[in-house]
Amino acid sequence: MINxxxxxxxxxxxxxxSQALKAxxxxxxxxxxxxxxxxxxxxxxxxxxxxxxxxxxxLVGTLIGRRKDFYVPVFSSVSGIVKGRASIYNPxxxxxxxxxxxxxxxxxxxxKPLKIVSFDSDYKDIISAxxxxxxxxxxxxxxxxxxxxENSSNIDTIIINGVECEPYLSTDCKLLxxxxxxxxxxxxxxxxxxQADKVxxxxxNDKTALVEILSKYLDNFPHASIKFVKDIYPMGWERxxxxxxxxxxxxxLPKEAHVIVNNVATAxxxxxxxxxxxxxxxxxxxxxxxxxxxxVNVRAPIGTPMSHIIQxxxxxxxxxxxxxxxxxxxxxAIKDDSYVLQASMNGYTAIKPVFYHQVPCLRCGACxxxxxxxxxxxxxxxxxxxxxxxxxxxxNANRCVECGICSYVCPSFIEVADAAxxxxxxxxxxxxxxxMAKKGSVK
Amino acid sequence: MKFIIKPAPFTRNKRSxxxxxxxxxxxxxxxWIAAIAYNFxxxxxxxxxxxxxxxxxxxxxxxxxxxxxxISYHDKNVPFGRYLFKTIKENYSLVTALIFVLSLPIxxxxxxxxxxxxxATLIVKYAFGGFGANIFNPAVFARIFVTFAFGSxxxxxxxxxxxxxxxxxxxxxxxxxxxxxxxxxxINDSLTGLxxxxxxxxxxxxxxxxxxxxxxxxxxxxLYMIVRRICNWxxxxxxLVTVTLTALVIALxxxxxxxxxxxxxxxxxxxxxxxxxxxxxxxxxxxSMFGKILIGxxxxxxxxxxxxxxxxxxxxxxxxxxxxxxxPLIDRFATGMTINNNLKKWSIILSxxxxxxxxxxxxAYYNTQGQNPEPEQSQRVLNxxxxxxxxxxxxxxxxxxxx
Numbered sequence: 097m098i099n100x101x102x103x104x105x106x107x108x109x110x111x112x113x114s115q116a117l118k119a120x121x122x123x124x125x126x127x128x129x130x131x132x133x134x135x136x137x138x139x140x141x142x143x144x145x146x147x148x149x150x151x152x153x154x155l156v157g158t159l160i161g162r163r164k165d166f167y168v169p170v171f172s173s174v175s176g177i178v179k180g181r182a183s184i185y186n187p188x189x190x191x192x193x194x195x196x197x198x199x200x201x202x203x204x205x206x207x208k209p210l211k212i213v214s215f216d217s218d219y220k221d222i223i224s225a226x227x228x229x230x231x232x233x234x235x236x237x238x239x240x241x242x243x244x245x246e247n248s249s250n251i252d253t254i255i256i257n258g259v260e261c262e263p264y265l266s267t268d269c270k271l272l273x274x275x276x277x278x279x280x281x282x283x284x285x286x287x288x289x290x291q292a293d294k295v296x297x298x299x300x301n302d303k304t305a306l307v308e309i310l311s312k313y314l315d316n317f318p319h320a321s322i323k324f325v326k327d328i329y330p331m332g333w334e335r336x337x338x339x340x341x342x343x344x345x346x347x348x349l350p351k352e353a354h355v356i357v358n359n360v361a362t363a364x365x366x367x368x369x370x371x372x373x374x375x376x377x378x379x380x381x382x383x384x385x386x387x388x389x390x391x392v393n394v395r396a397p398i399g400t401p402m403s404h405i406i407q408x409x410x411x412x413x414x415x416x417x418x419x420x421x422x423x424x425x426x427x428x429a430i431k432d433d434s435y436v437l438q439a440s441m442n443g444y445t446a447i448k449p450v451f452y453h454q455v456p457c458l459r460c461g462a463c464x465x466x467x468x469x470x471x472x473x474x475x476x477x478x479x480x481x482x483x484x485x486x487x488x489x490x491x492n493a494n495r496c497v498e499c500g501i502c503s504y505v506c507p508s509f510i511e512v513a514d515a516a517x518x519x520x521x522x523x524x525x526x527x528x529x530x531x532m533a534k535k536g537s538v539k
Numbered sequence: 540m541k542f543i544i545k546p547a548p549f550t551r552n553k554r555s556x557x558x559x560x561x562x563x564x565x566x567x568x569x570x571w572i573a574a575i576a577y578n579f580x581x582x583x584x585x586x587x588x589x590x591x592x593x594x595x596x597x598x599x600x601x602x603x604x605x606x607x608x609x610i611s612y613h614d615k616n617v618p619f620g621r622y623l624f625k626t627i628k629e630n631y632s633l634v635t636a637l638i639f640v641l642s643l644p645i646x647x648x649x650x651x652x653x654x655x656x657x658x659a660t661l662i663v664k665y666a667f668g669g670f671g672a673n674i675f676n677p678a679v680f681a682r683i684f685v686t687f688a689f690g691s692x693x694x695x696x697x698x699x700x701x702x703x704x705x706x707x708x709x710x711x712x713x714x715x716x717x718x719x720x721x722x723x724x725x726i727n728d729s730l731t732g733l734x735x736x737x738x739x740x741x742x743x744x745x746x747x748x749x750x751x752x753x754x755x756x757x758x759x760x761x762l763y764m765i766v767r768r769i770c771n772w773x774x775x776x777x778x779l780v781t782v783t784l785t786a787l788v789i790a791l792x793x794x795x796x797x798x799x800x801x802x803x804x805x806x807x808x809x810x811x812x813x814x815x816x817x818x819x820x821x822x823x824x825x826x827s828m829f830g831k832i833l834i835g836x837x838x839x840x841x842x843x844x845x846x847x848x849x850x851x852x853x854x855x856x857x858x859x860x861x862x863x864x865x866x867p868l869i870d871r872f873a874t875g876m877t878i879n880n881n882l883k884k885w886s887i888i889l890s891x892x893x894x895x896x897x898x899x900x901x902x903a904y905y906n907t908q909g910q911n912p913e914p915e916q917s918q919r920v921l922n923x924x925x926x927x928x929x930x931x932x933x934x935x936x937x938x939x940x941x942x
Binding site for chain 2: 100101102109110263412415416417418419420424425426427428429430431432433445447449450452455456457458459460461464465467469470471472474475487490491492495500501503504505506507508509511513514
């Protein structure tokens with residue numbers, strides 16, 4: 097039934113993907129990358145355990161460290177010598193973090209491959225292989241993949257998310273074009289790891305050309321299928337995806353609906369690690385935007401400085417740009433391009449600055465109607481402006497998924513999404529305070 | 540190389556508030572052009588009056604903008620010219636002026652238009668903080684203000700028509716006033732004696748408020764506004780549906796012809812004008828979609844209630860004023876998730892709708908008991924008017940209003 101209390105969830109955003117999709121994947125010449133910098137700080141701020149020291153010889157795929165919070169090993173992406181540490185700006189953390197500097201010896205010698213598994217292996221072996229390979233969510237979140245599989249039971253469906261609803265990004269589509277077999281094999285391995293019945297590769301309905309490529313291989317994998325969804329934003333959000341594909345809803349995590357969602361790039365990385373024994377050492381990202389000379393998908397070793405990659409493909413066309421890692425809807429603007437490529441980055445976009453003239457809110461309710469979560473962004477902004485935390489809690493501000501659609505639809509160009517994100521932080525702090533006060537009173 | 544820091548998202552929808560407001564102004568100007576054409580067809584001075592009424596209102600609101608900009612100008616770093624331009628551009632006074640003046644009849648004196656525009660802009664809009672912060676619709680409240688302050692001067696004719704000396708002595712009112720005084724108030728399905736048929740009523744071929752009369756044209760403009768997303772369809776649709784259903788129930792209870800009665804309710808008294816331009820005003824509506832539907836239904840309830848029971852001949856502007864009042868309250872209580880509690884929302888909406896049907900139906904039944912629903916000839920004072928250049932060109936009747 098049509099819900100008259102919401103909009104018809106039909107907000108289509110101009111993709112701007114065609115240029116990068118037409119161009120072939122550009123591989124950065126590794127002989128021109130003298131140094132790579134591997135980030136050794138976890139997203140939560142703690143430093144990793146480091147297994148190499150200054151002057152050590154490393155190869156492509158040598159284990160150099162492991163995260164403390166999750167069991168995520170980190171591998172060297174080039175062969176060479178460990179030079180030491182460097183503090184470099186990291187846009188995912190929003191500040192400068194520690195990186196390990198490795199001097200490239202241009203030999204591309206590979207380390208001993210990882211332990212490989214086959215399709216007949218036990219599901220526990222597959223999960224431990226995923227764990228040892230350091231596979232993380234490559235769609236942008238960077239969440240450790242093994243954790244989803246270790247802590248779930250009764251999973252019946254794996255969804256491989258190839259929707260890529262953010263404008264400008266086209267890596268997933270490129271990977272499906274060039275590595276379709278790897279993606280399907282990886283999907284199958286993920287299905288076996290979760291002991292699920294089926295795996296669904298979800299694509300946008302404008303990507304029908306990919307069916308020909310995929311269907312060649314799908315005959316050998318009877319559990320895998322393809323499903324198309326509408327080209328609307330935010331279709332790639334897993335809650336909406338599960339709702340549209342499987343008609344299921346859940347409260348906190350997808351496993352409640354017996355589903356695990358993984359990205360196409362994650363599936364491909366899984367296949368390469370578990371079948372070929374190669375950990376994630378390279379990453380394909382989309383570099384595009386109207387301030388980039390040549391929009392193209394680029395494959396580069398992890399740890400390559402972004403400024404070097406951009407120079408390789410032709411540089412910028414404008415003196416002033418707004419640049420961000422990822423798509424324009426959810427990413428934070430970066431202050432410079434001196435940072436390095438990381439595994440969980442899926443795009444780099446630089447656009448010519450456009451300034452929107454903000455006018456007063458006309459209370460049209462477009463943000464409320466468009467919000468995929470079902471909260472009221474403009475009411476949250478007004479409550480935030482009046483510093484009314486109790487009302488923020490009542491308005492469920494902590495449920496915001498930061499998709500940015502509220503700012504996108506706002507005819508007055510108000511930064512509603514920014515306010516909602518700040519309100520979310522505020523509510524979380526307030527909830528934590530209450531929690532602590534409760535514990536204190538119990539003691 | 541310079542990197543600019545801004546909050547996400549970095550791409551925006553092309554639909555802007557300024558665009559919406561100027562498109563709305565253009566649509567209102569379309570209505571103005573229709574009014575000019577219609578009034579020139581009556582007489583040249585009618586046409587000129589229709590032009591100058593709007594000009595006077597727009598100029599007055601612009602003067603108000605300049606005044607407010609002069610008072611509120613404080614930042615000496617910004618040149619006054621730019622500040623003034625910003626004030627005028629961002630307060631969209633043009634829309635207020637147009638909606639207000641198009642709801643006035645042709646005989647309104649210029650000073651009433653000036654006072655009404657001043658009231659709308661300075662008191663209802665700027666006193667609360669300008670566009671976006673006003674809690675009442677300026678046009679609606681200015682219309683209510685002039686109705687009470689200058690009611691006897693809101694005539695549907697000008698004193699003089701060249702070559703029509705008889706009209707000099709006429710007194711008159713709008714057709715809605717005449718209709719509501721026929722028999723039992725608003726319980727009547729015939730236009731007998733009003734010299735308009737249903738087709739002319741929907742085309743706007745009669746004297747009334749200069750913009751409100753073109754019901755069919757306004758409906759088309761409303762549909763265009765929905766398609767172009769200039770306004771939200773919810774309050775408009777909820778309002779029209781509520782009035783339609785309530786009129787249907789009244790017609791069934793009192794034995795009137797349902798089709799005619801519904802069409803009369805929708806066409807008379809500027810209801811369509813209110814539904815398209817006044818109740819859809821987003822600034823004075825709740826932000827939630829549920830609230831937008833709810834105010835539409837409440838406005839429908841109040842409109843019919845005032846029509847059949849109130850002291851005023853029509854209830855559209857009062858009903859809309861009441862919804863403006865309760866909008867902040869609805870915003871306050873509609874705090875939950877918009878995707879949950881649909882059962883609760885539906886039950887609230889349906890119960891208000893049923894209340895409208897039951898209340899208005901029973902009042903209509905009560906009012907018609909023991910009274911003759913047929914119009915009495917003696918109630919009307921008829922006057923011979925001028926020839927219309929339209930079909931049925933015999934007579935125009937004006938009815939005396941006692942206030």
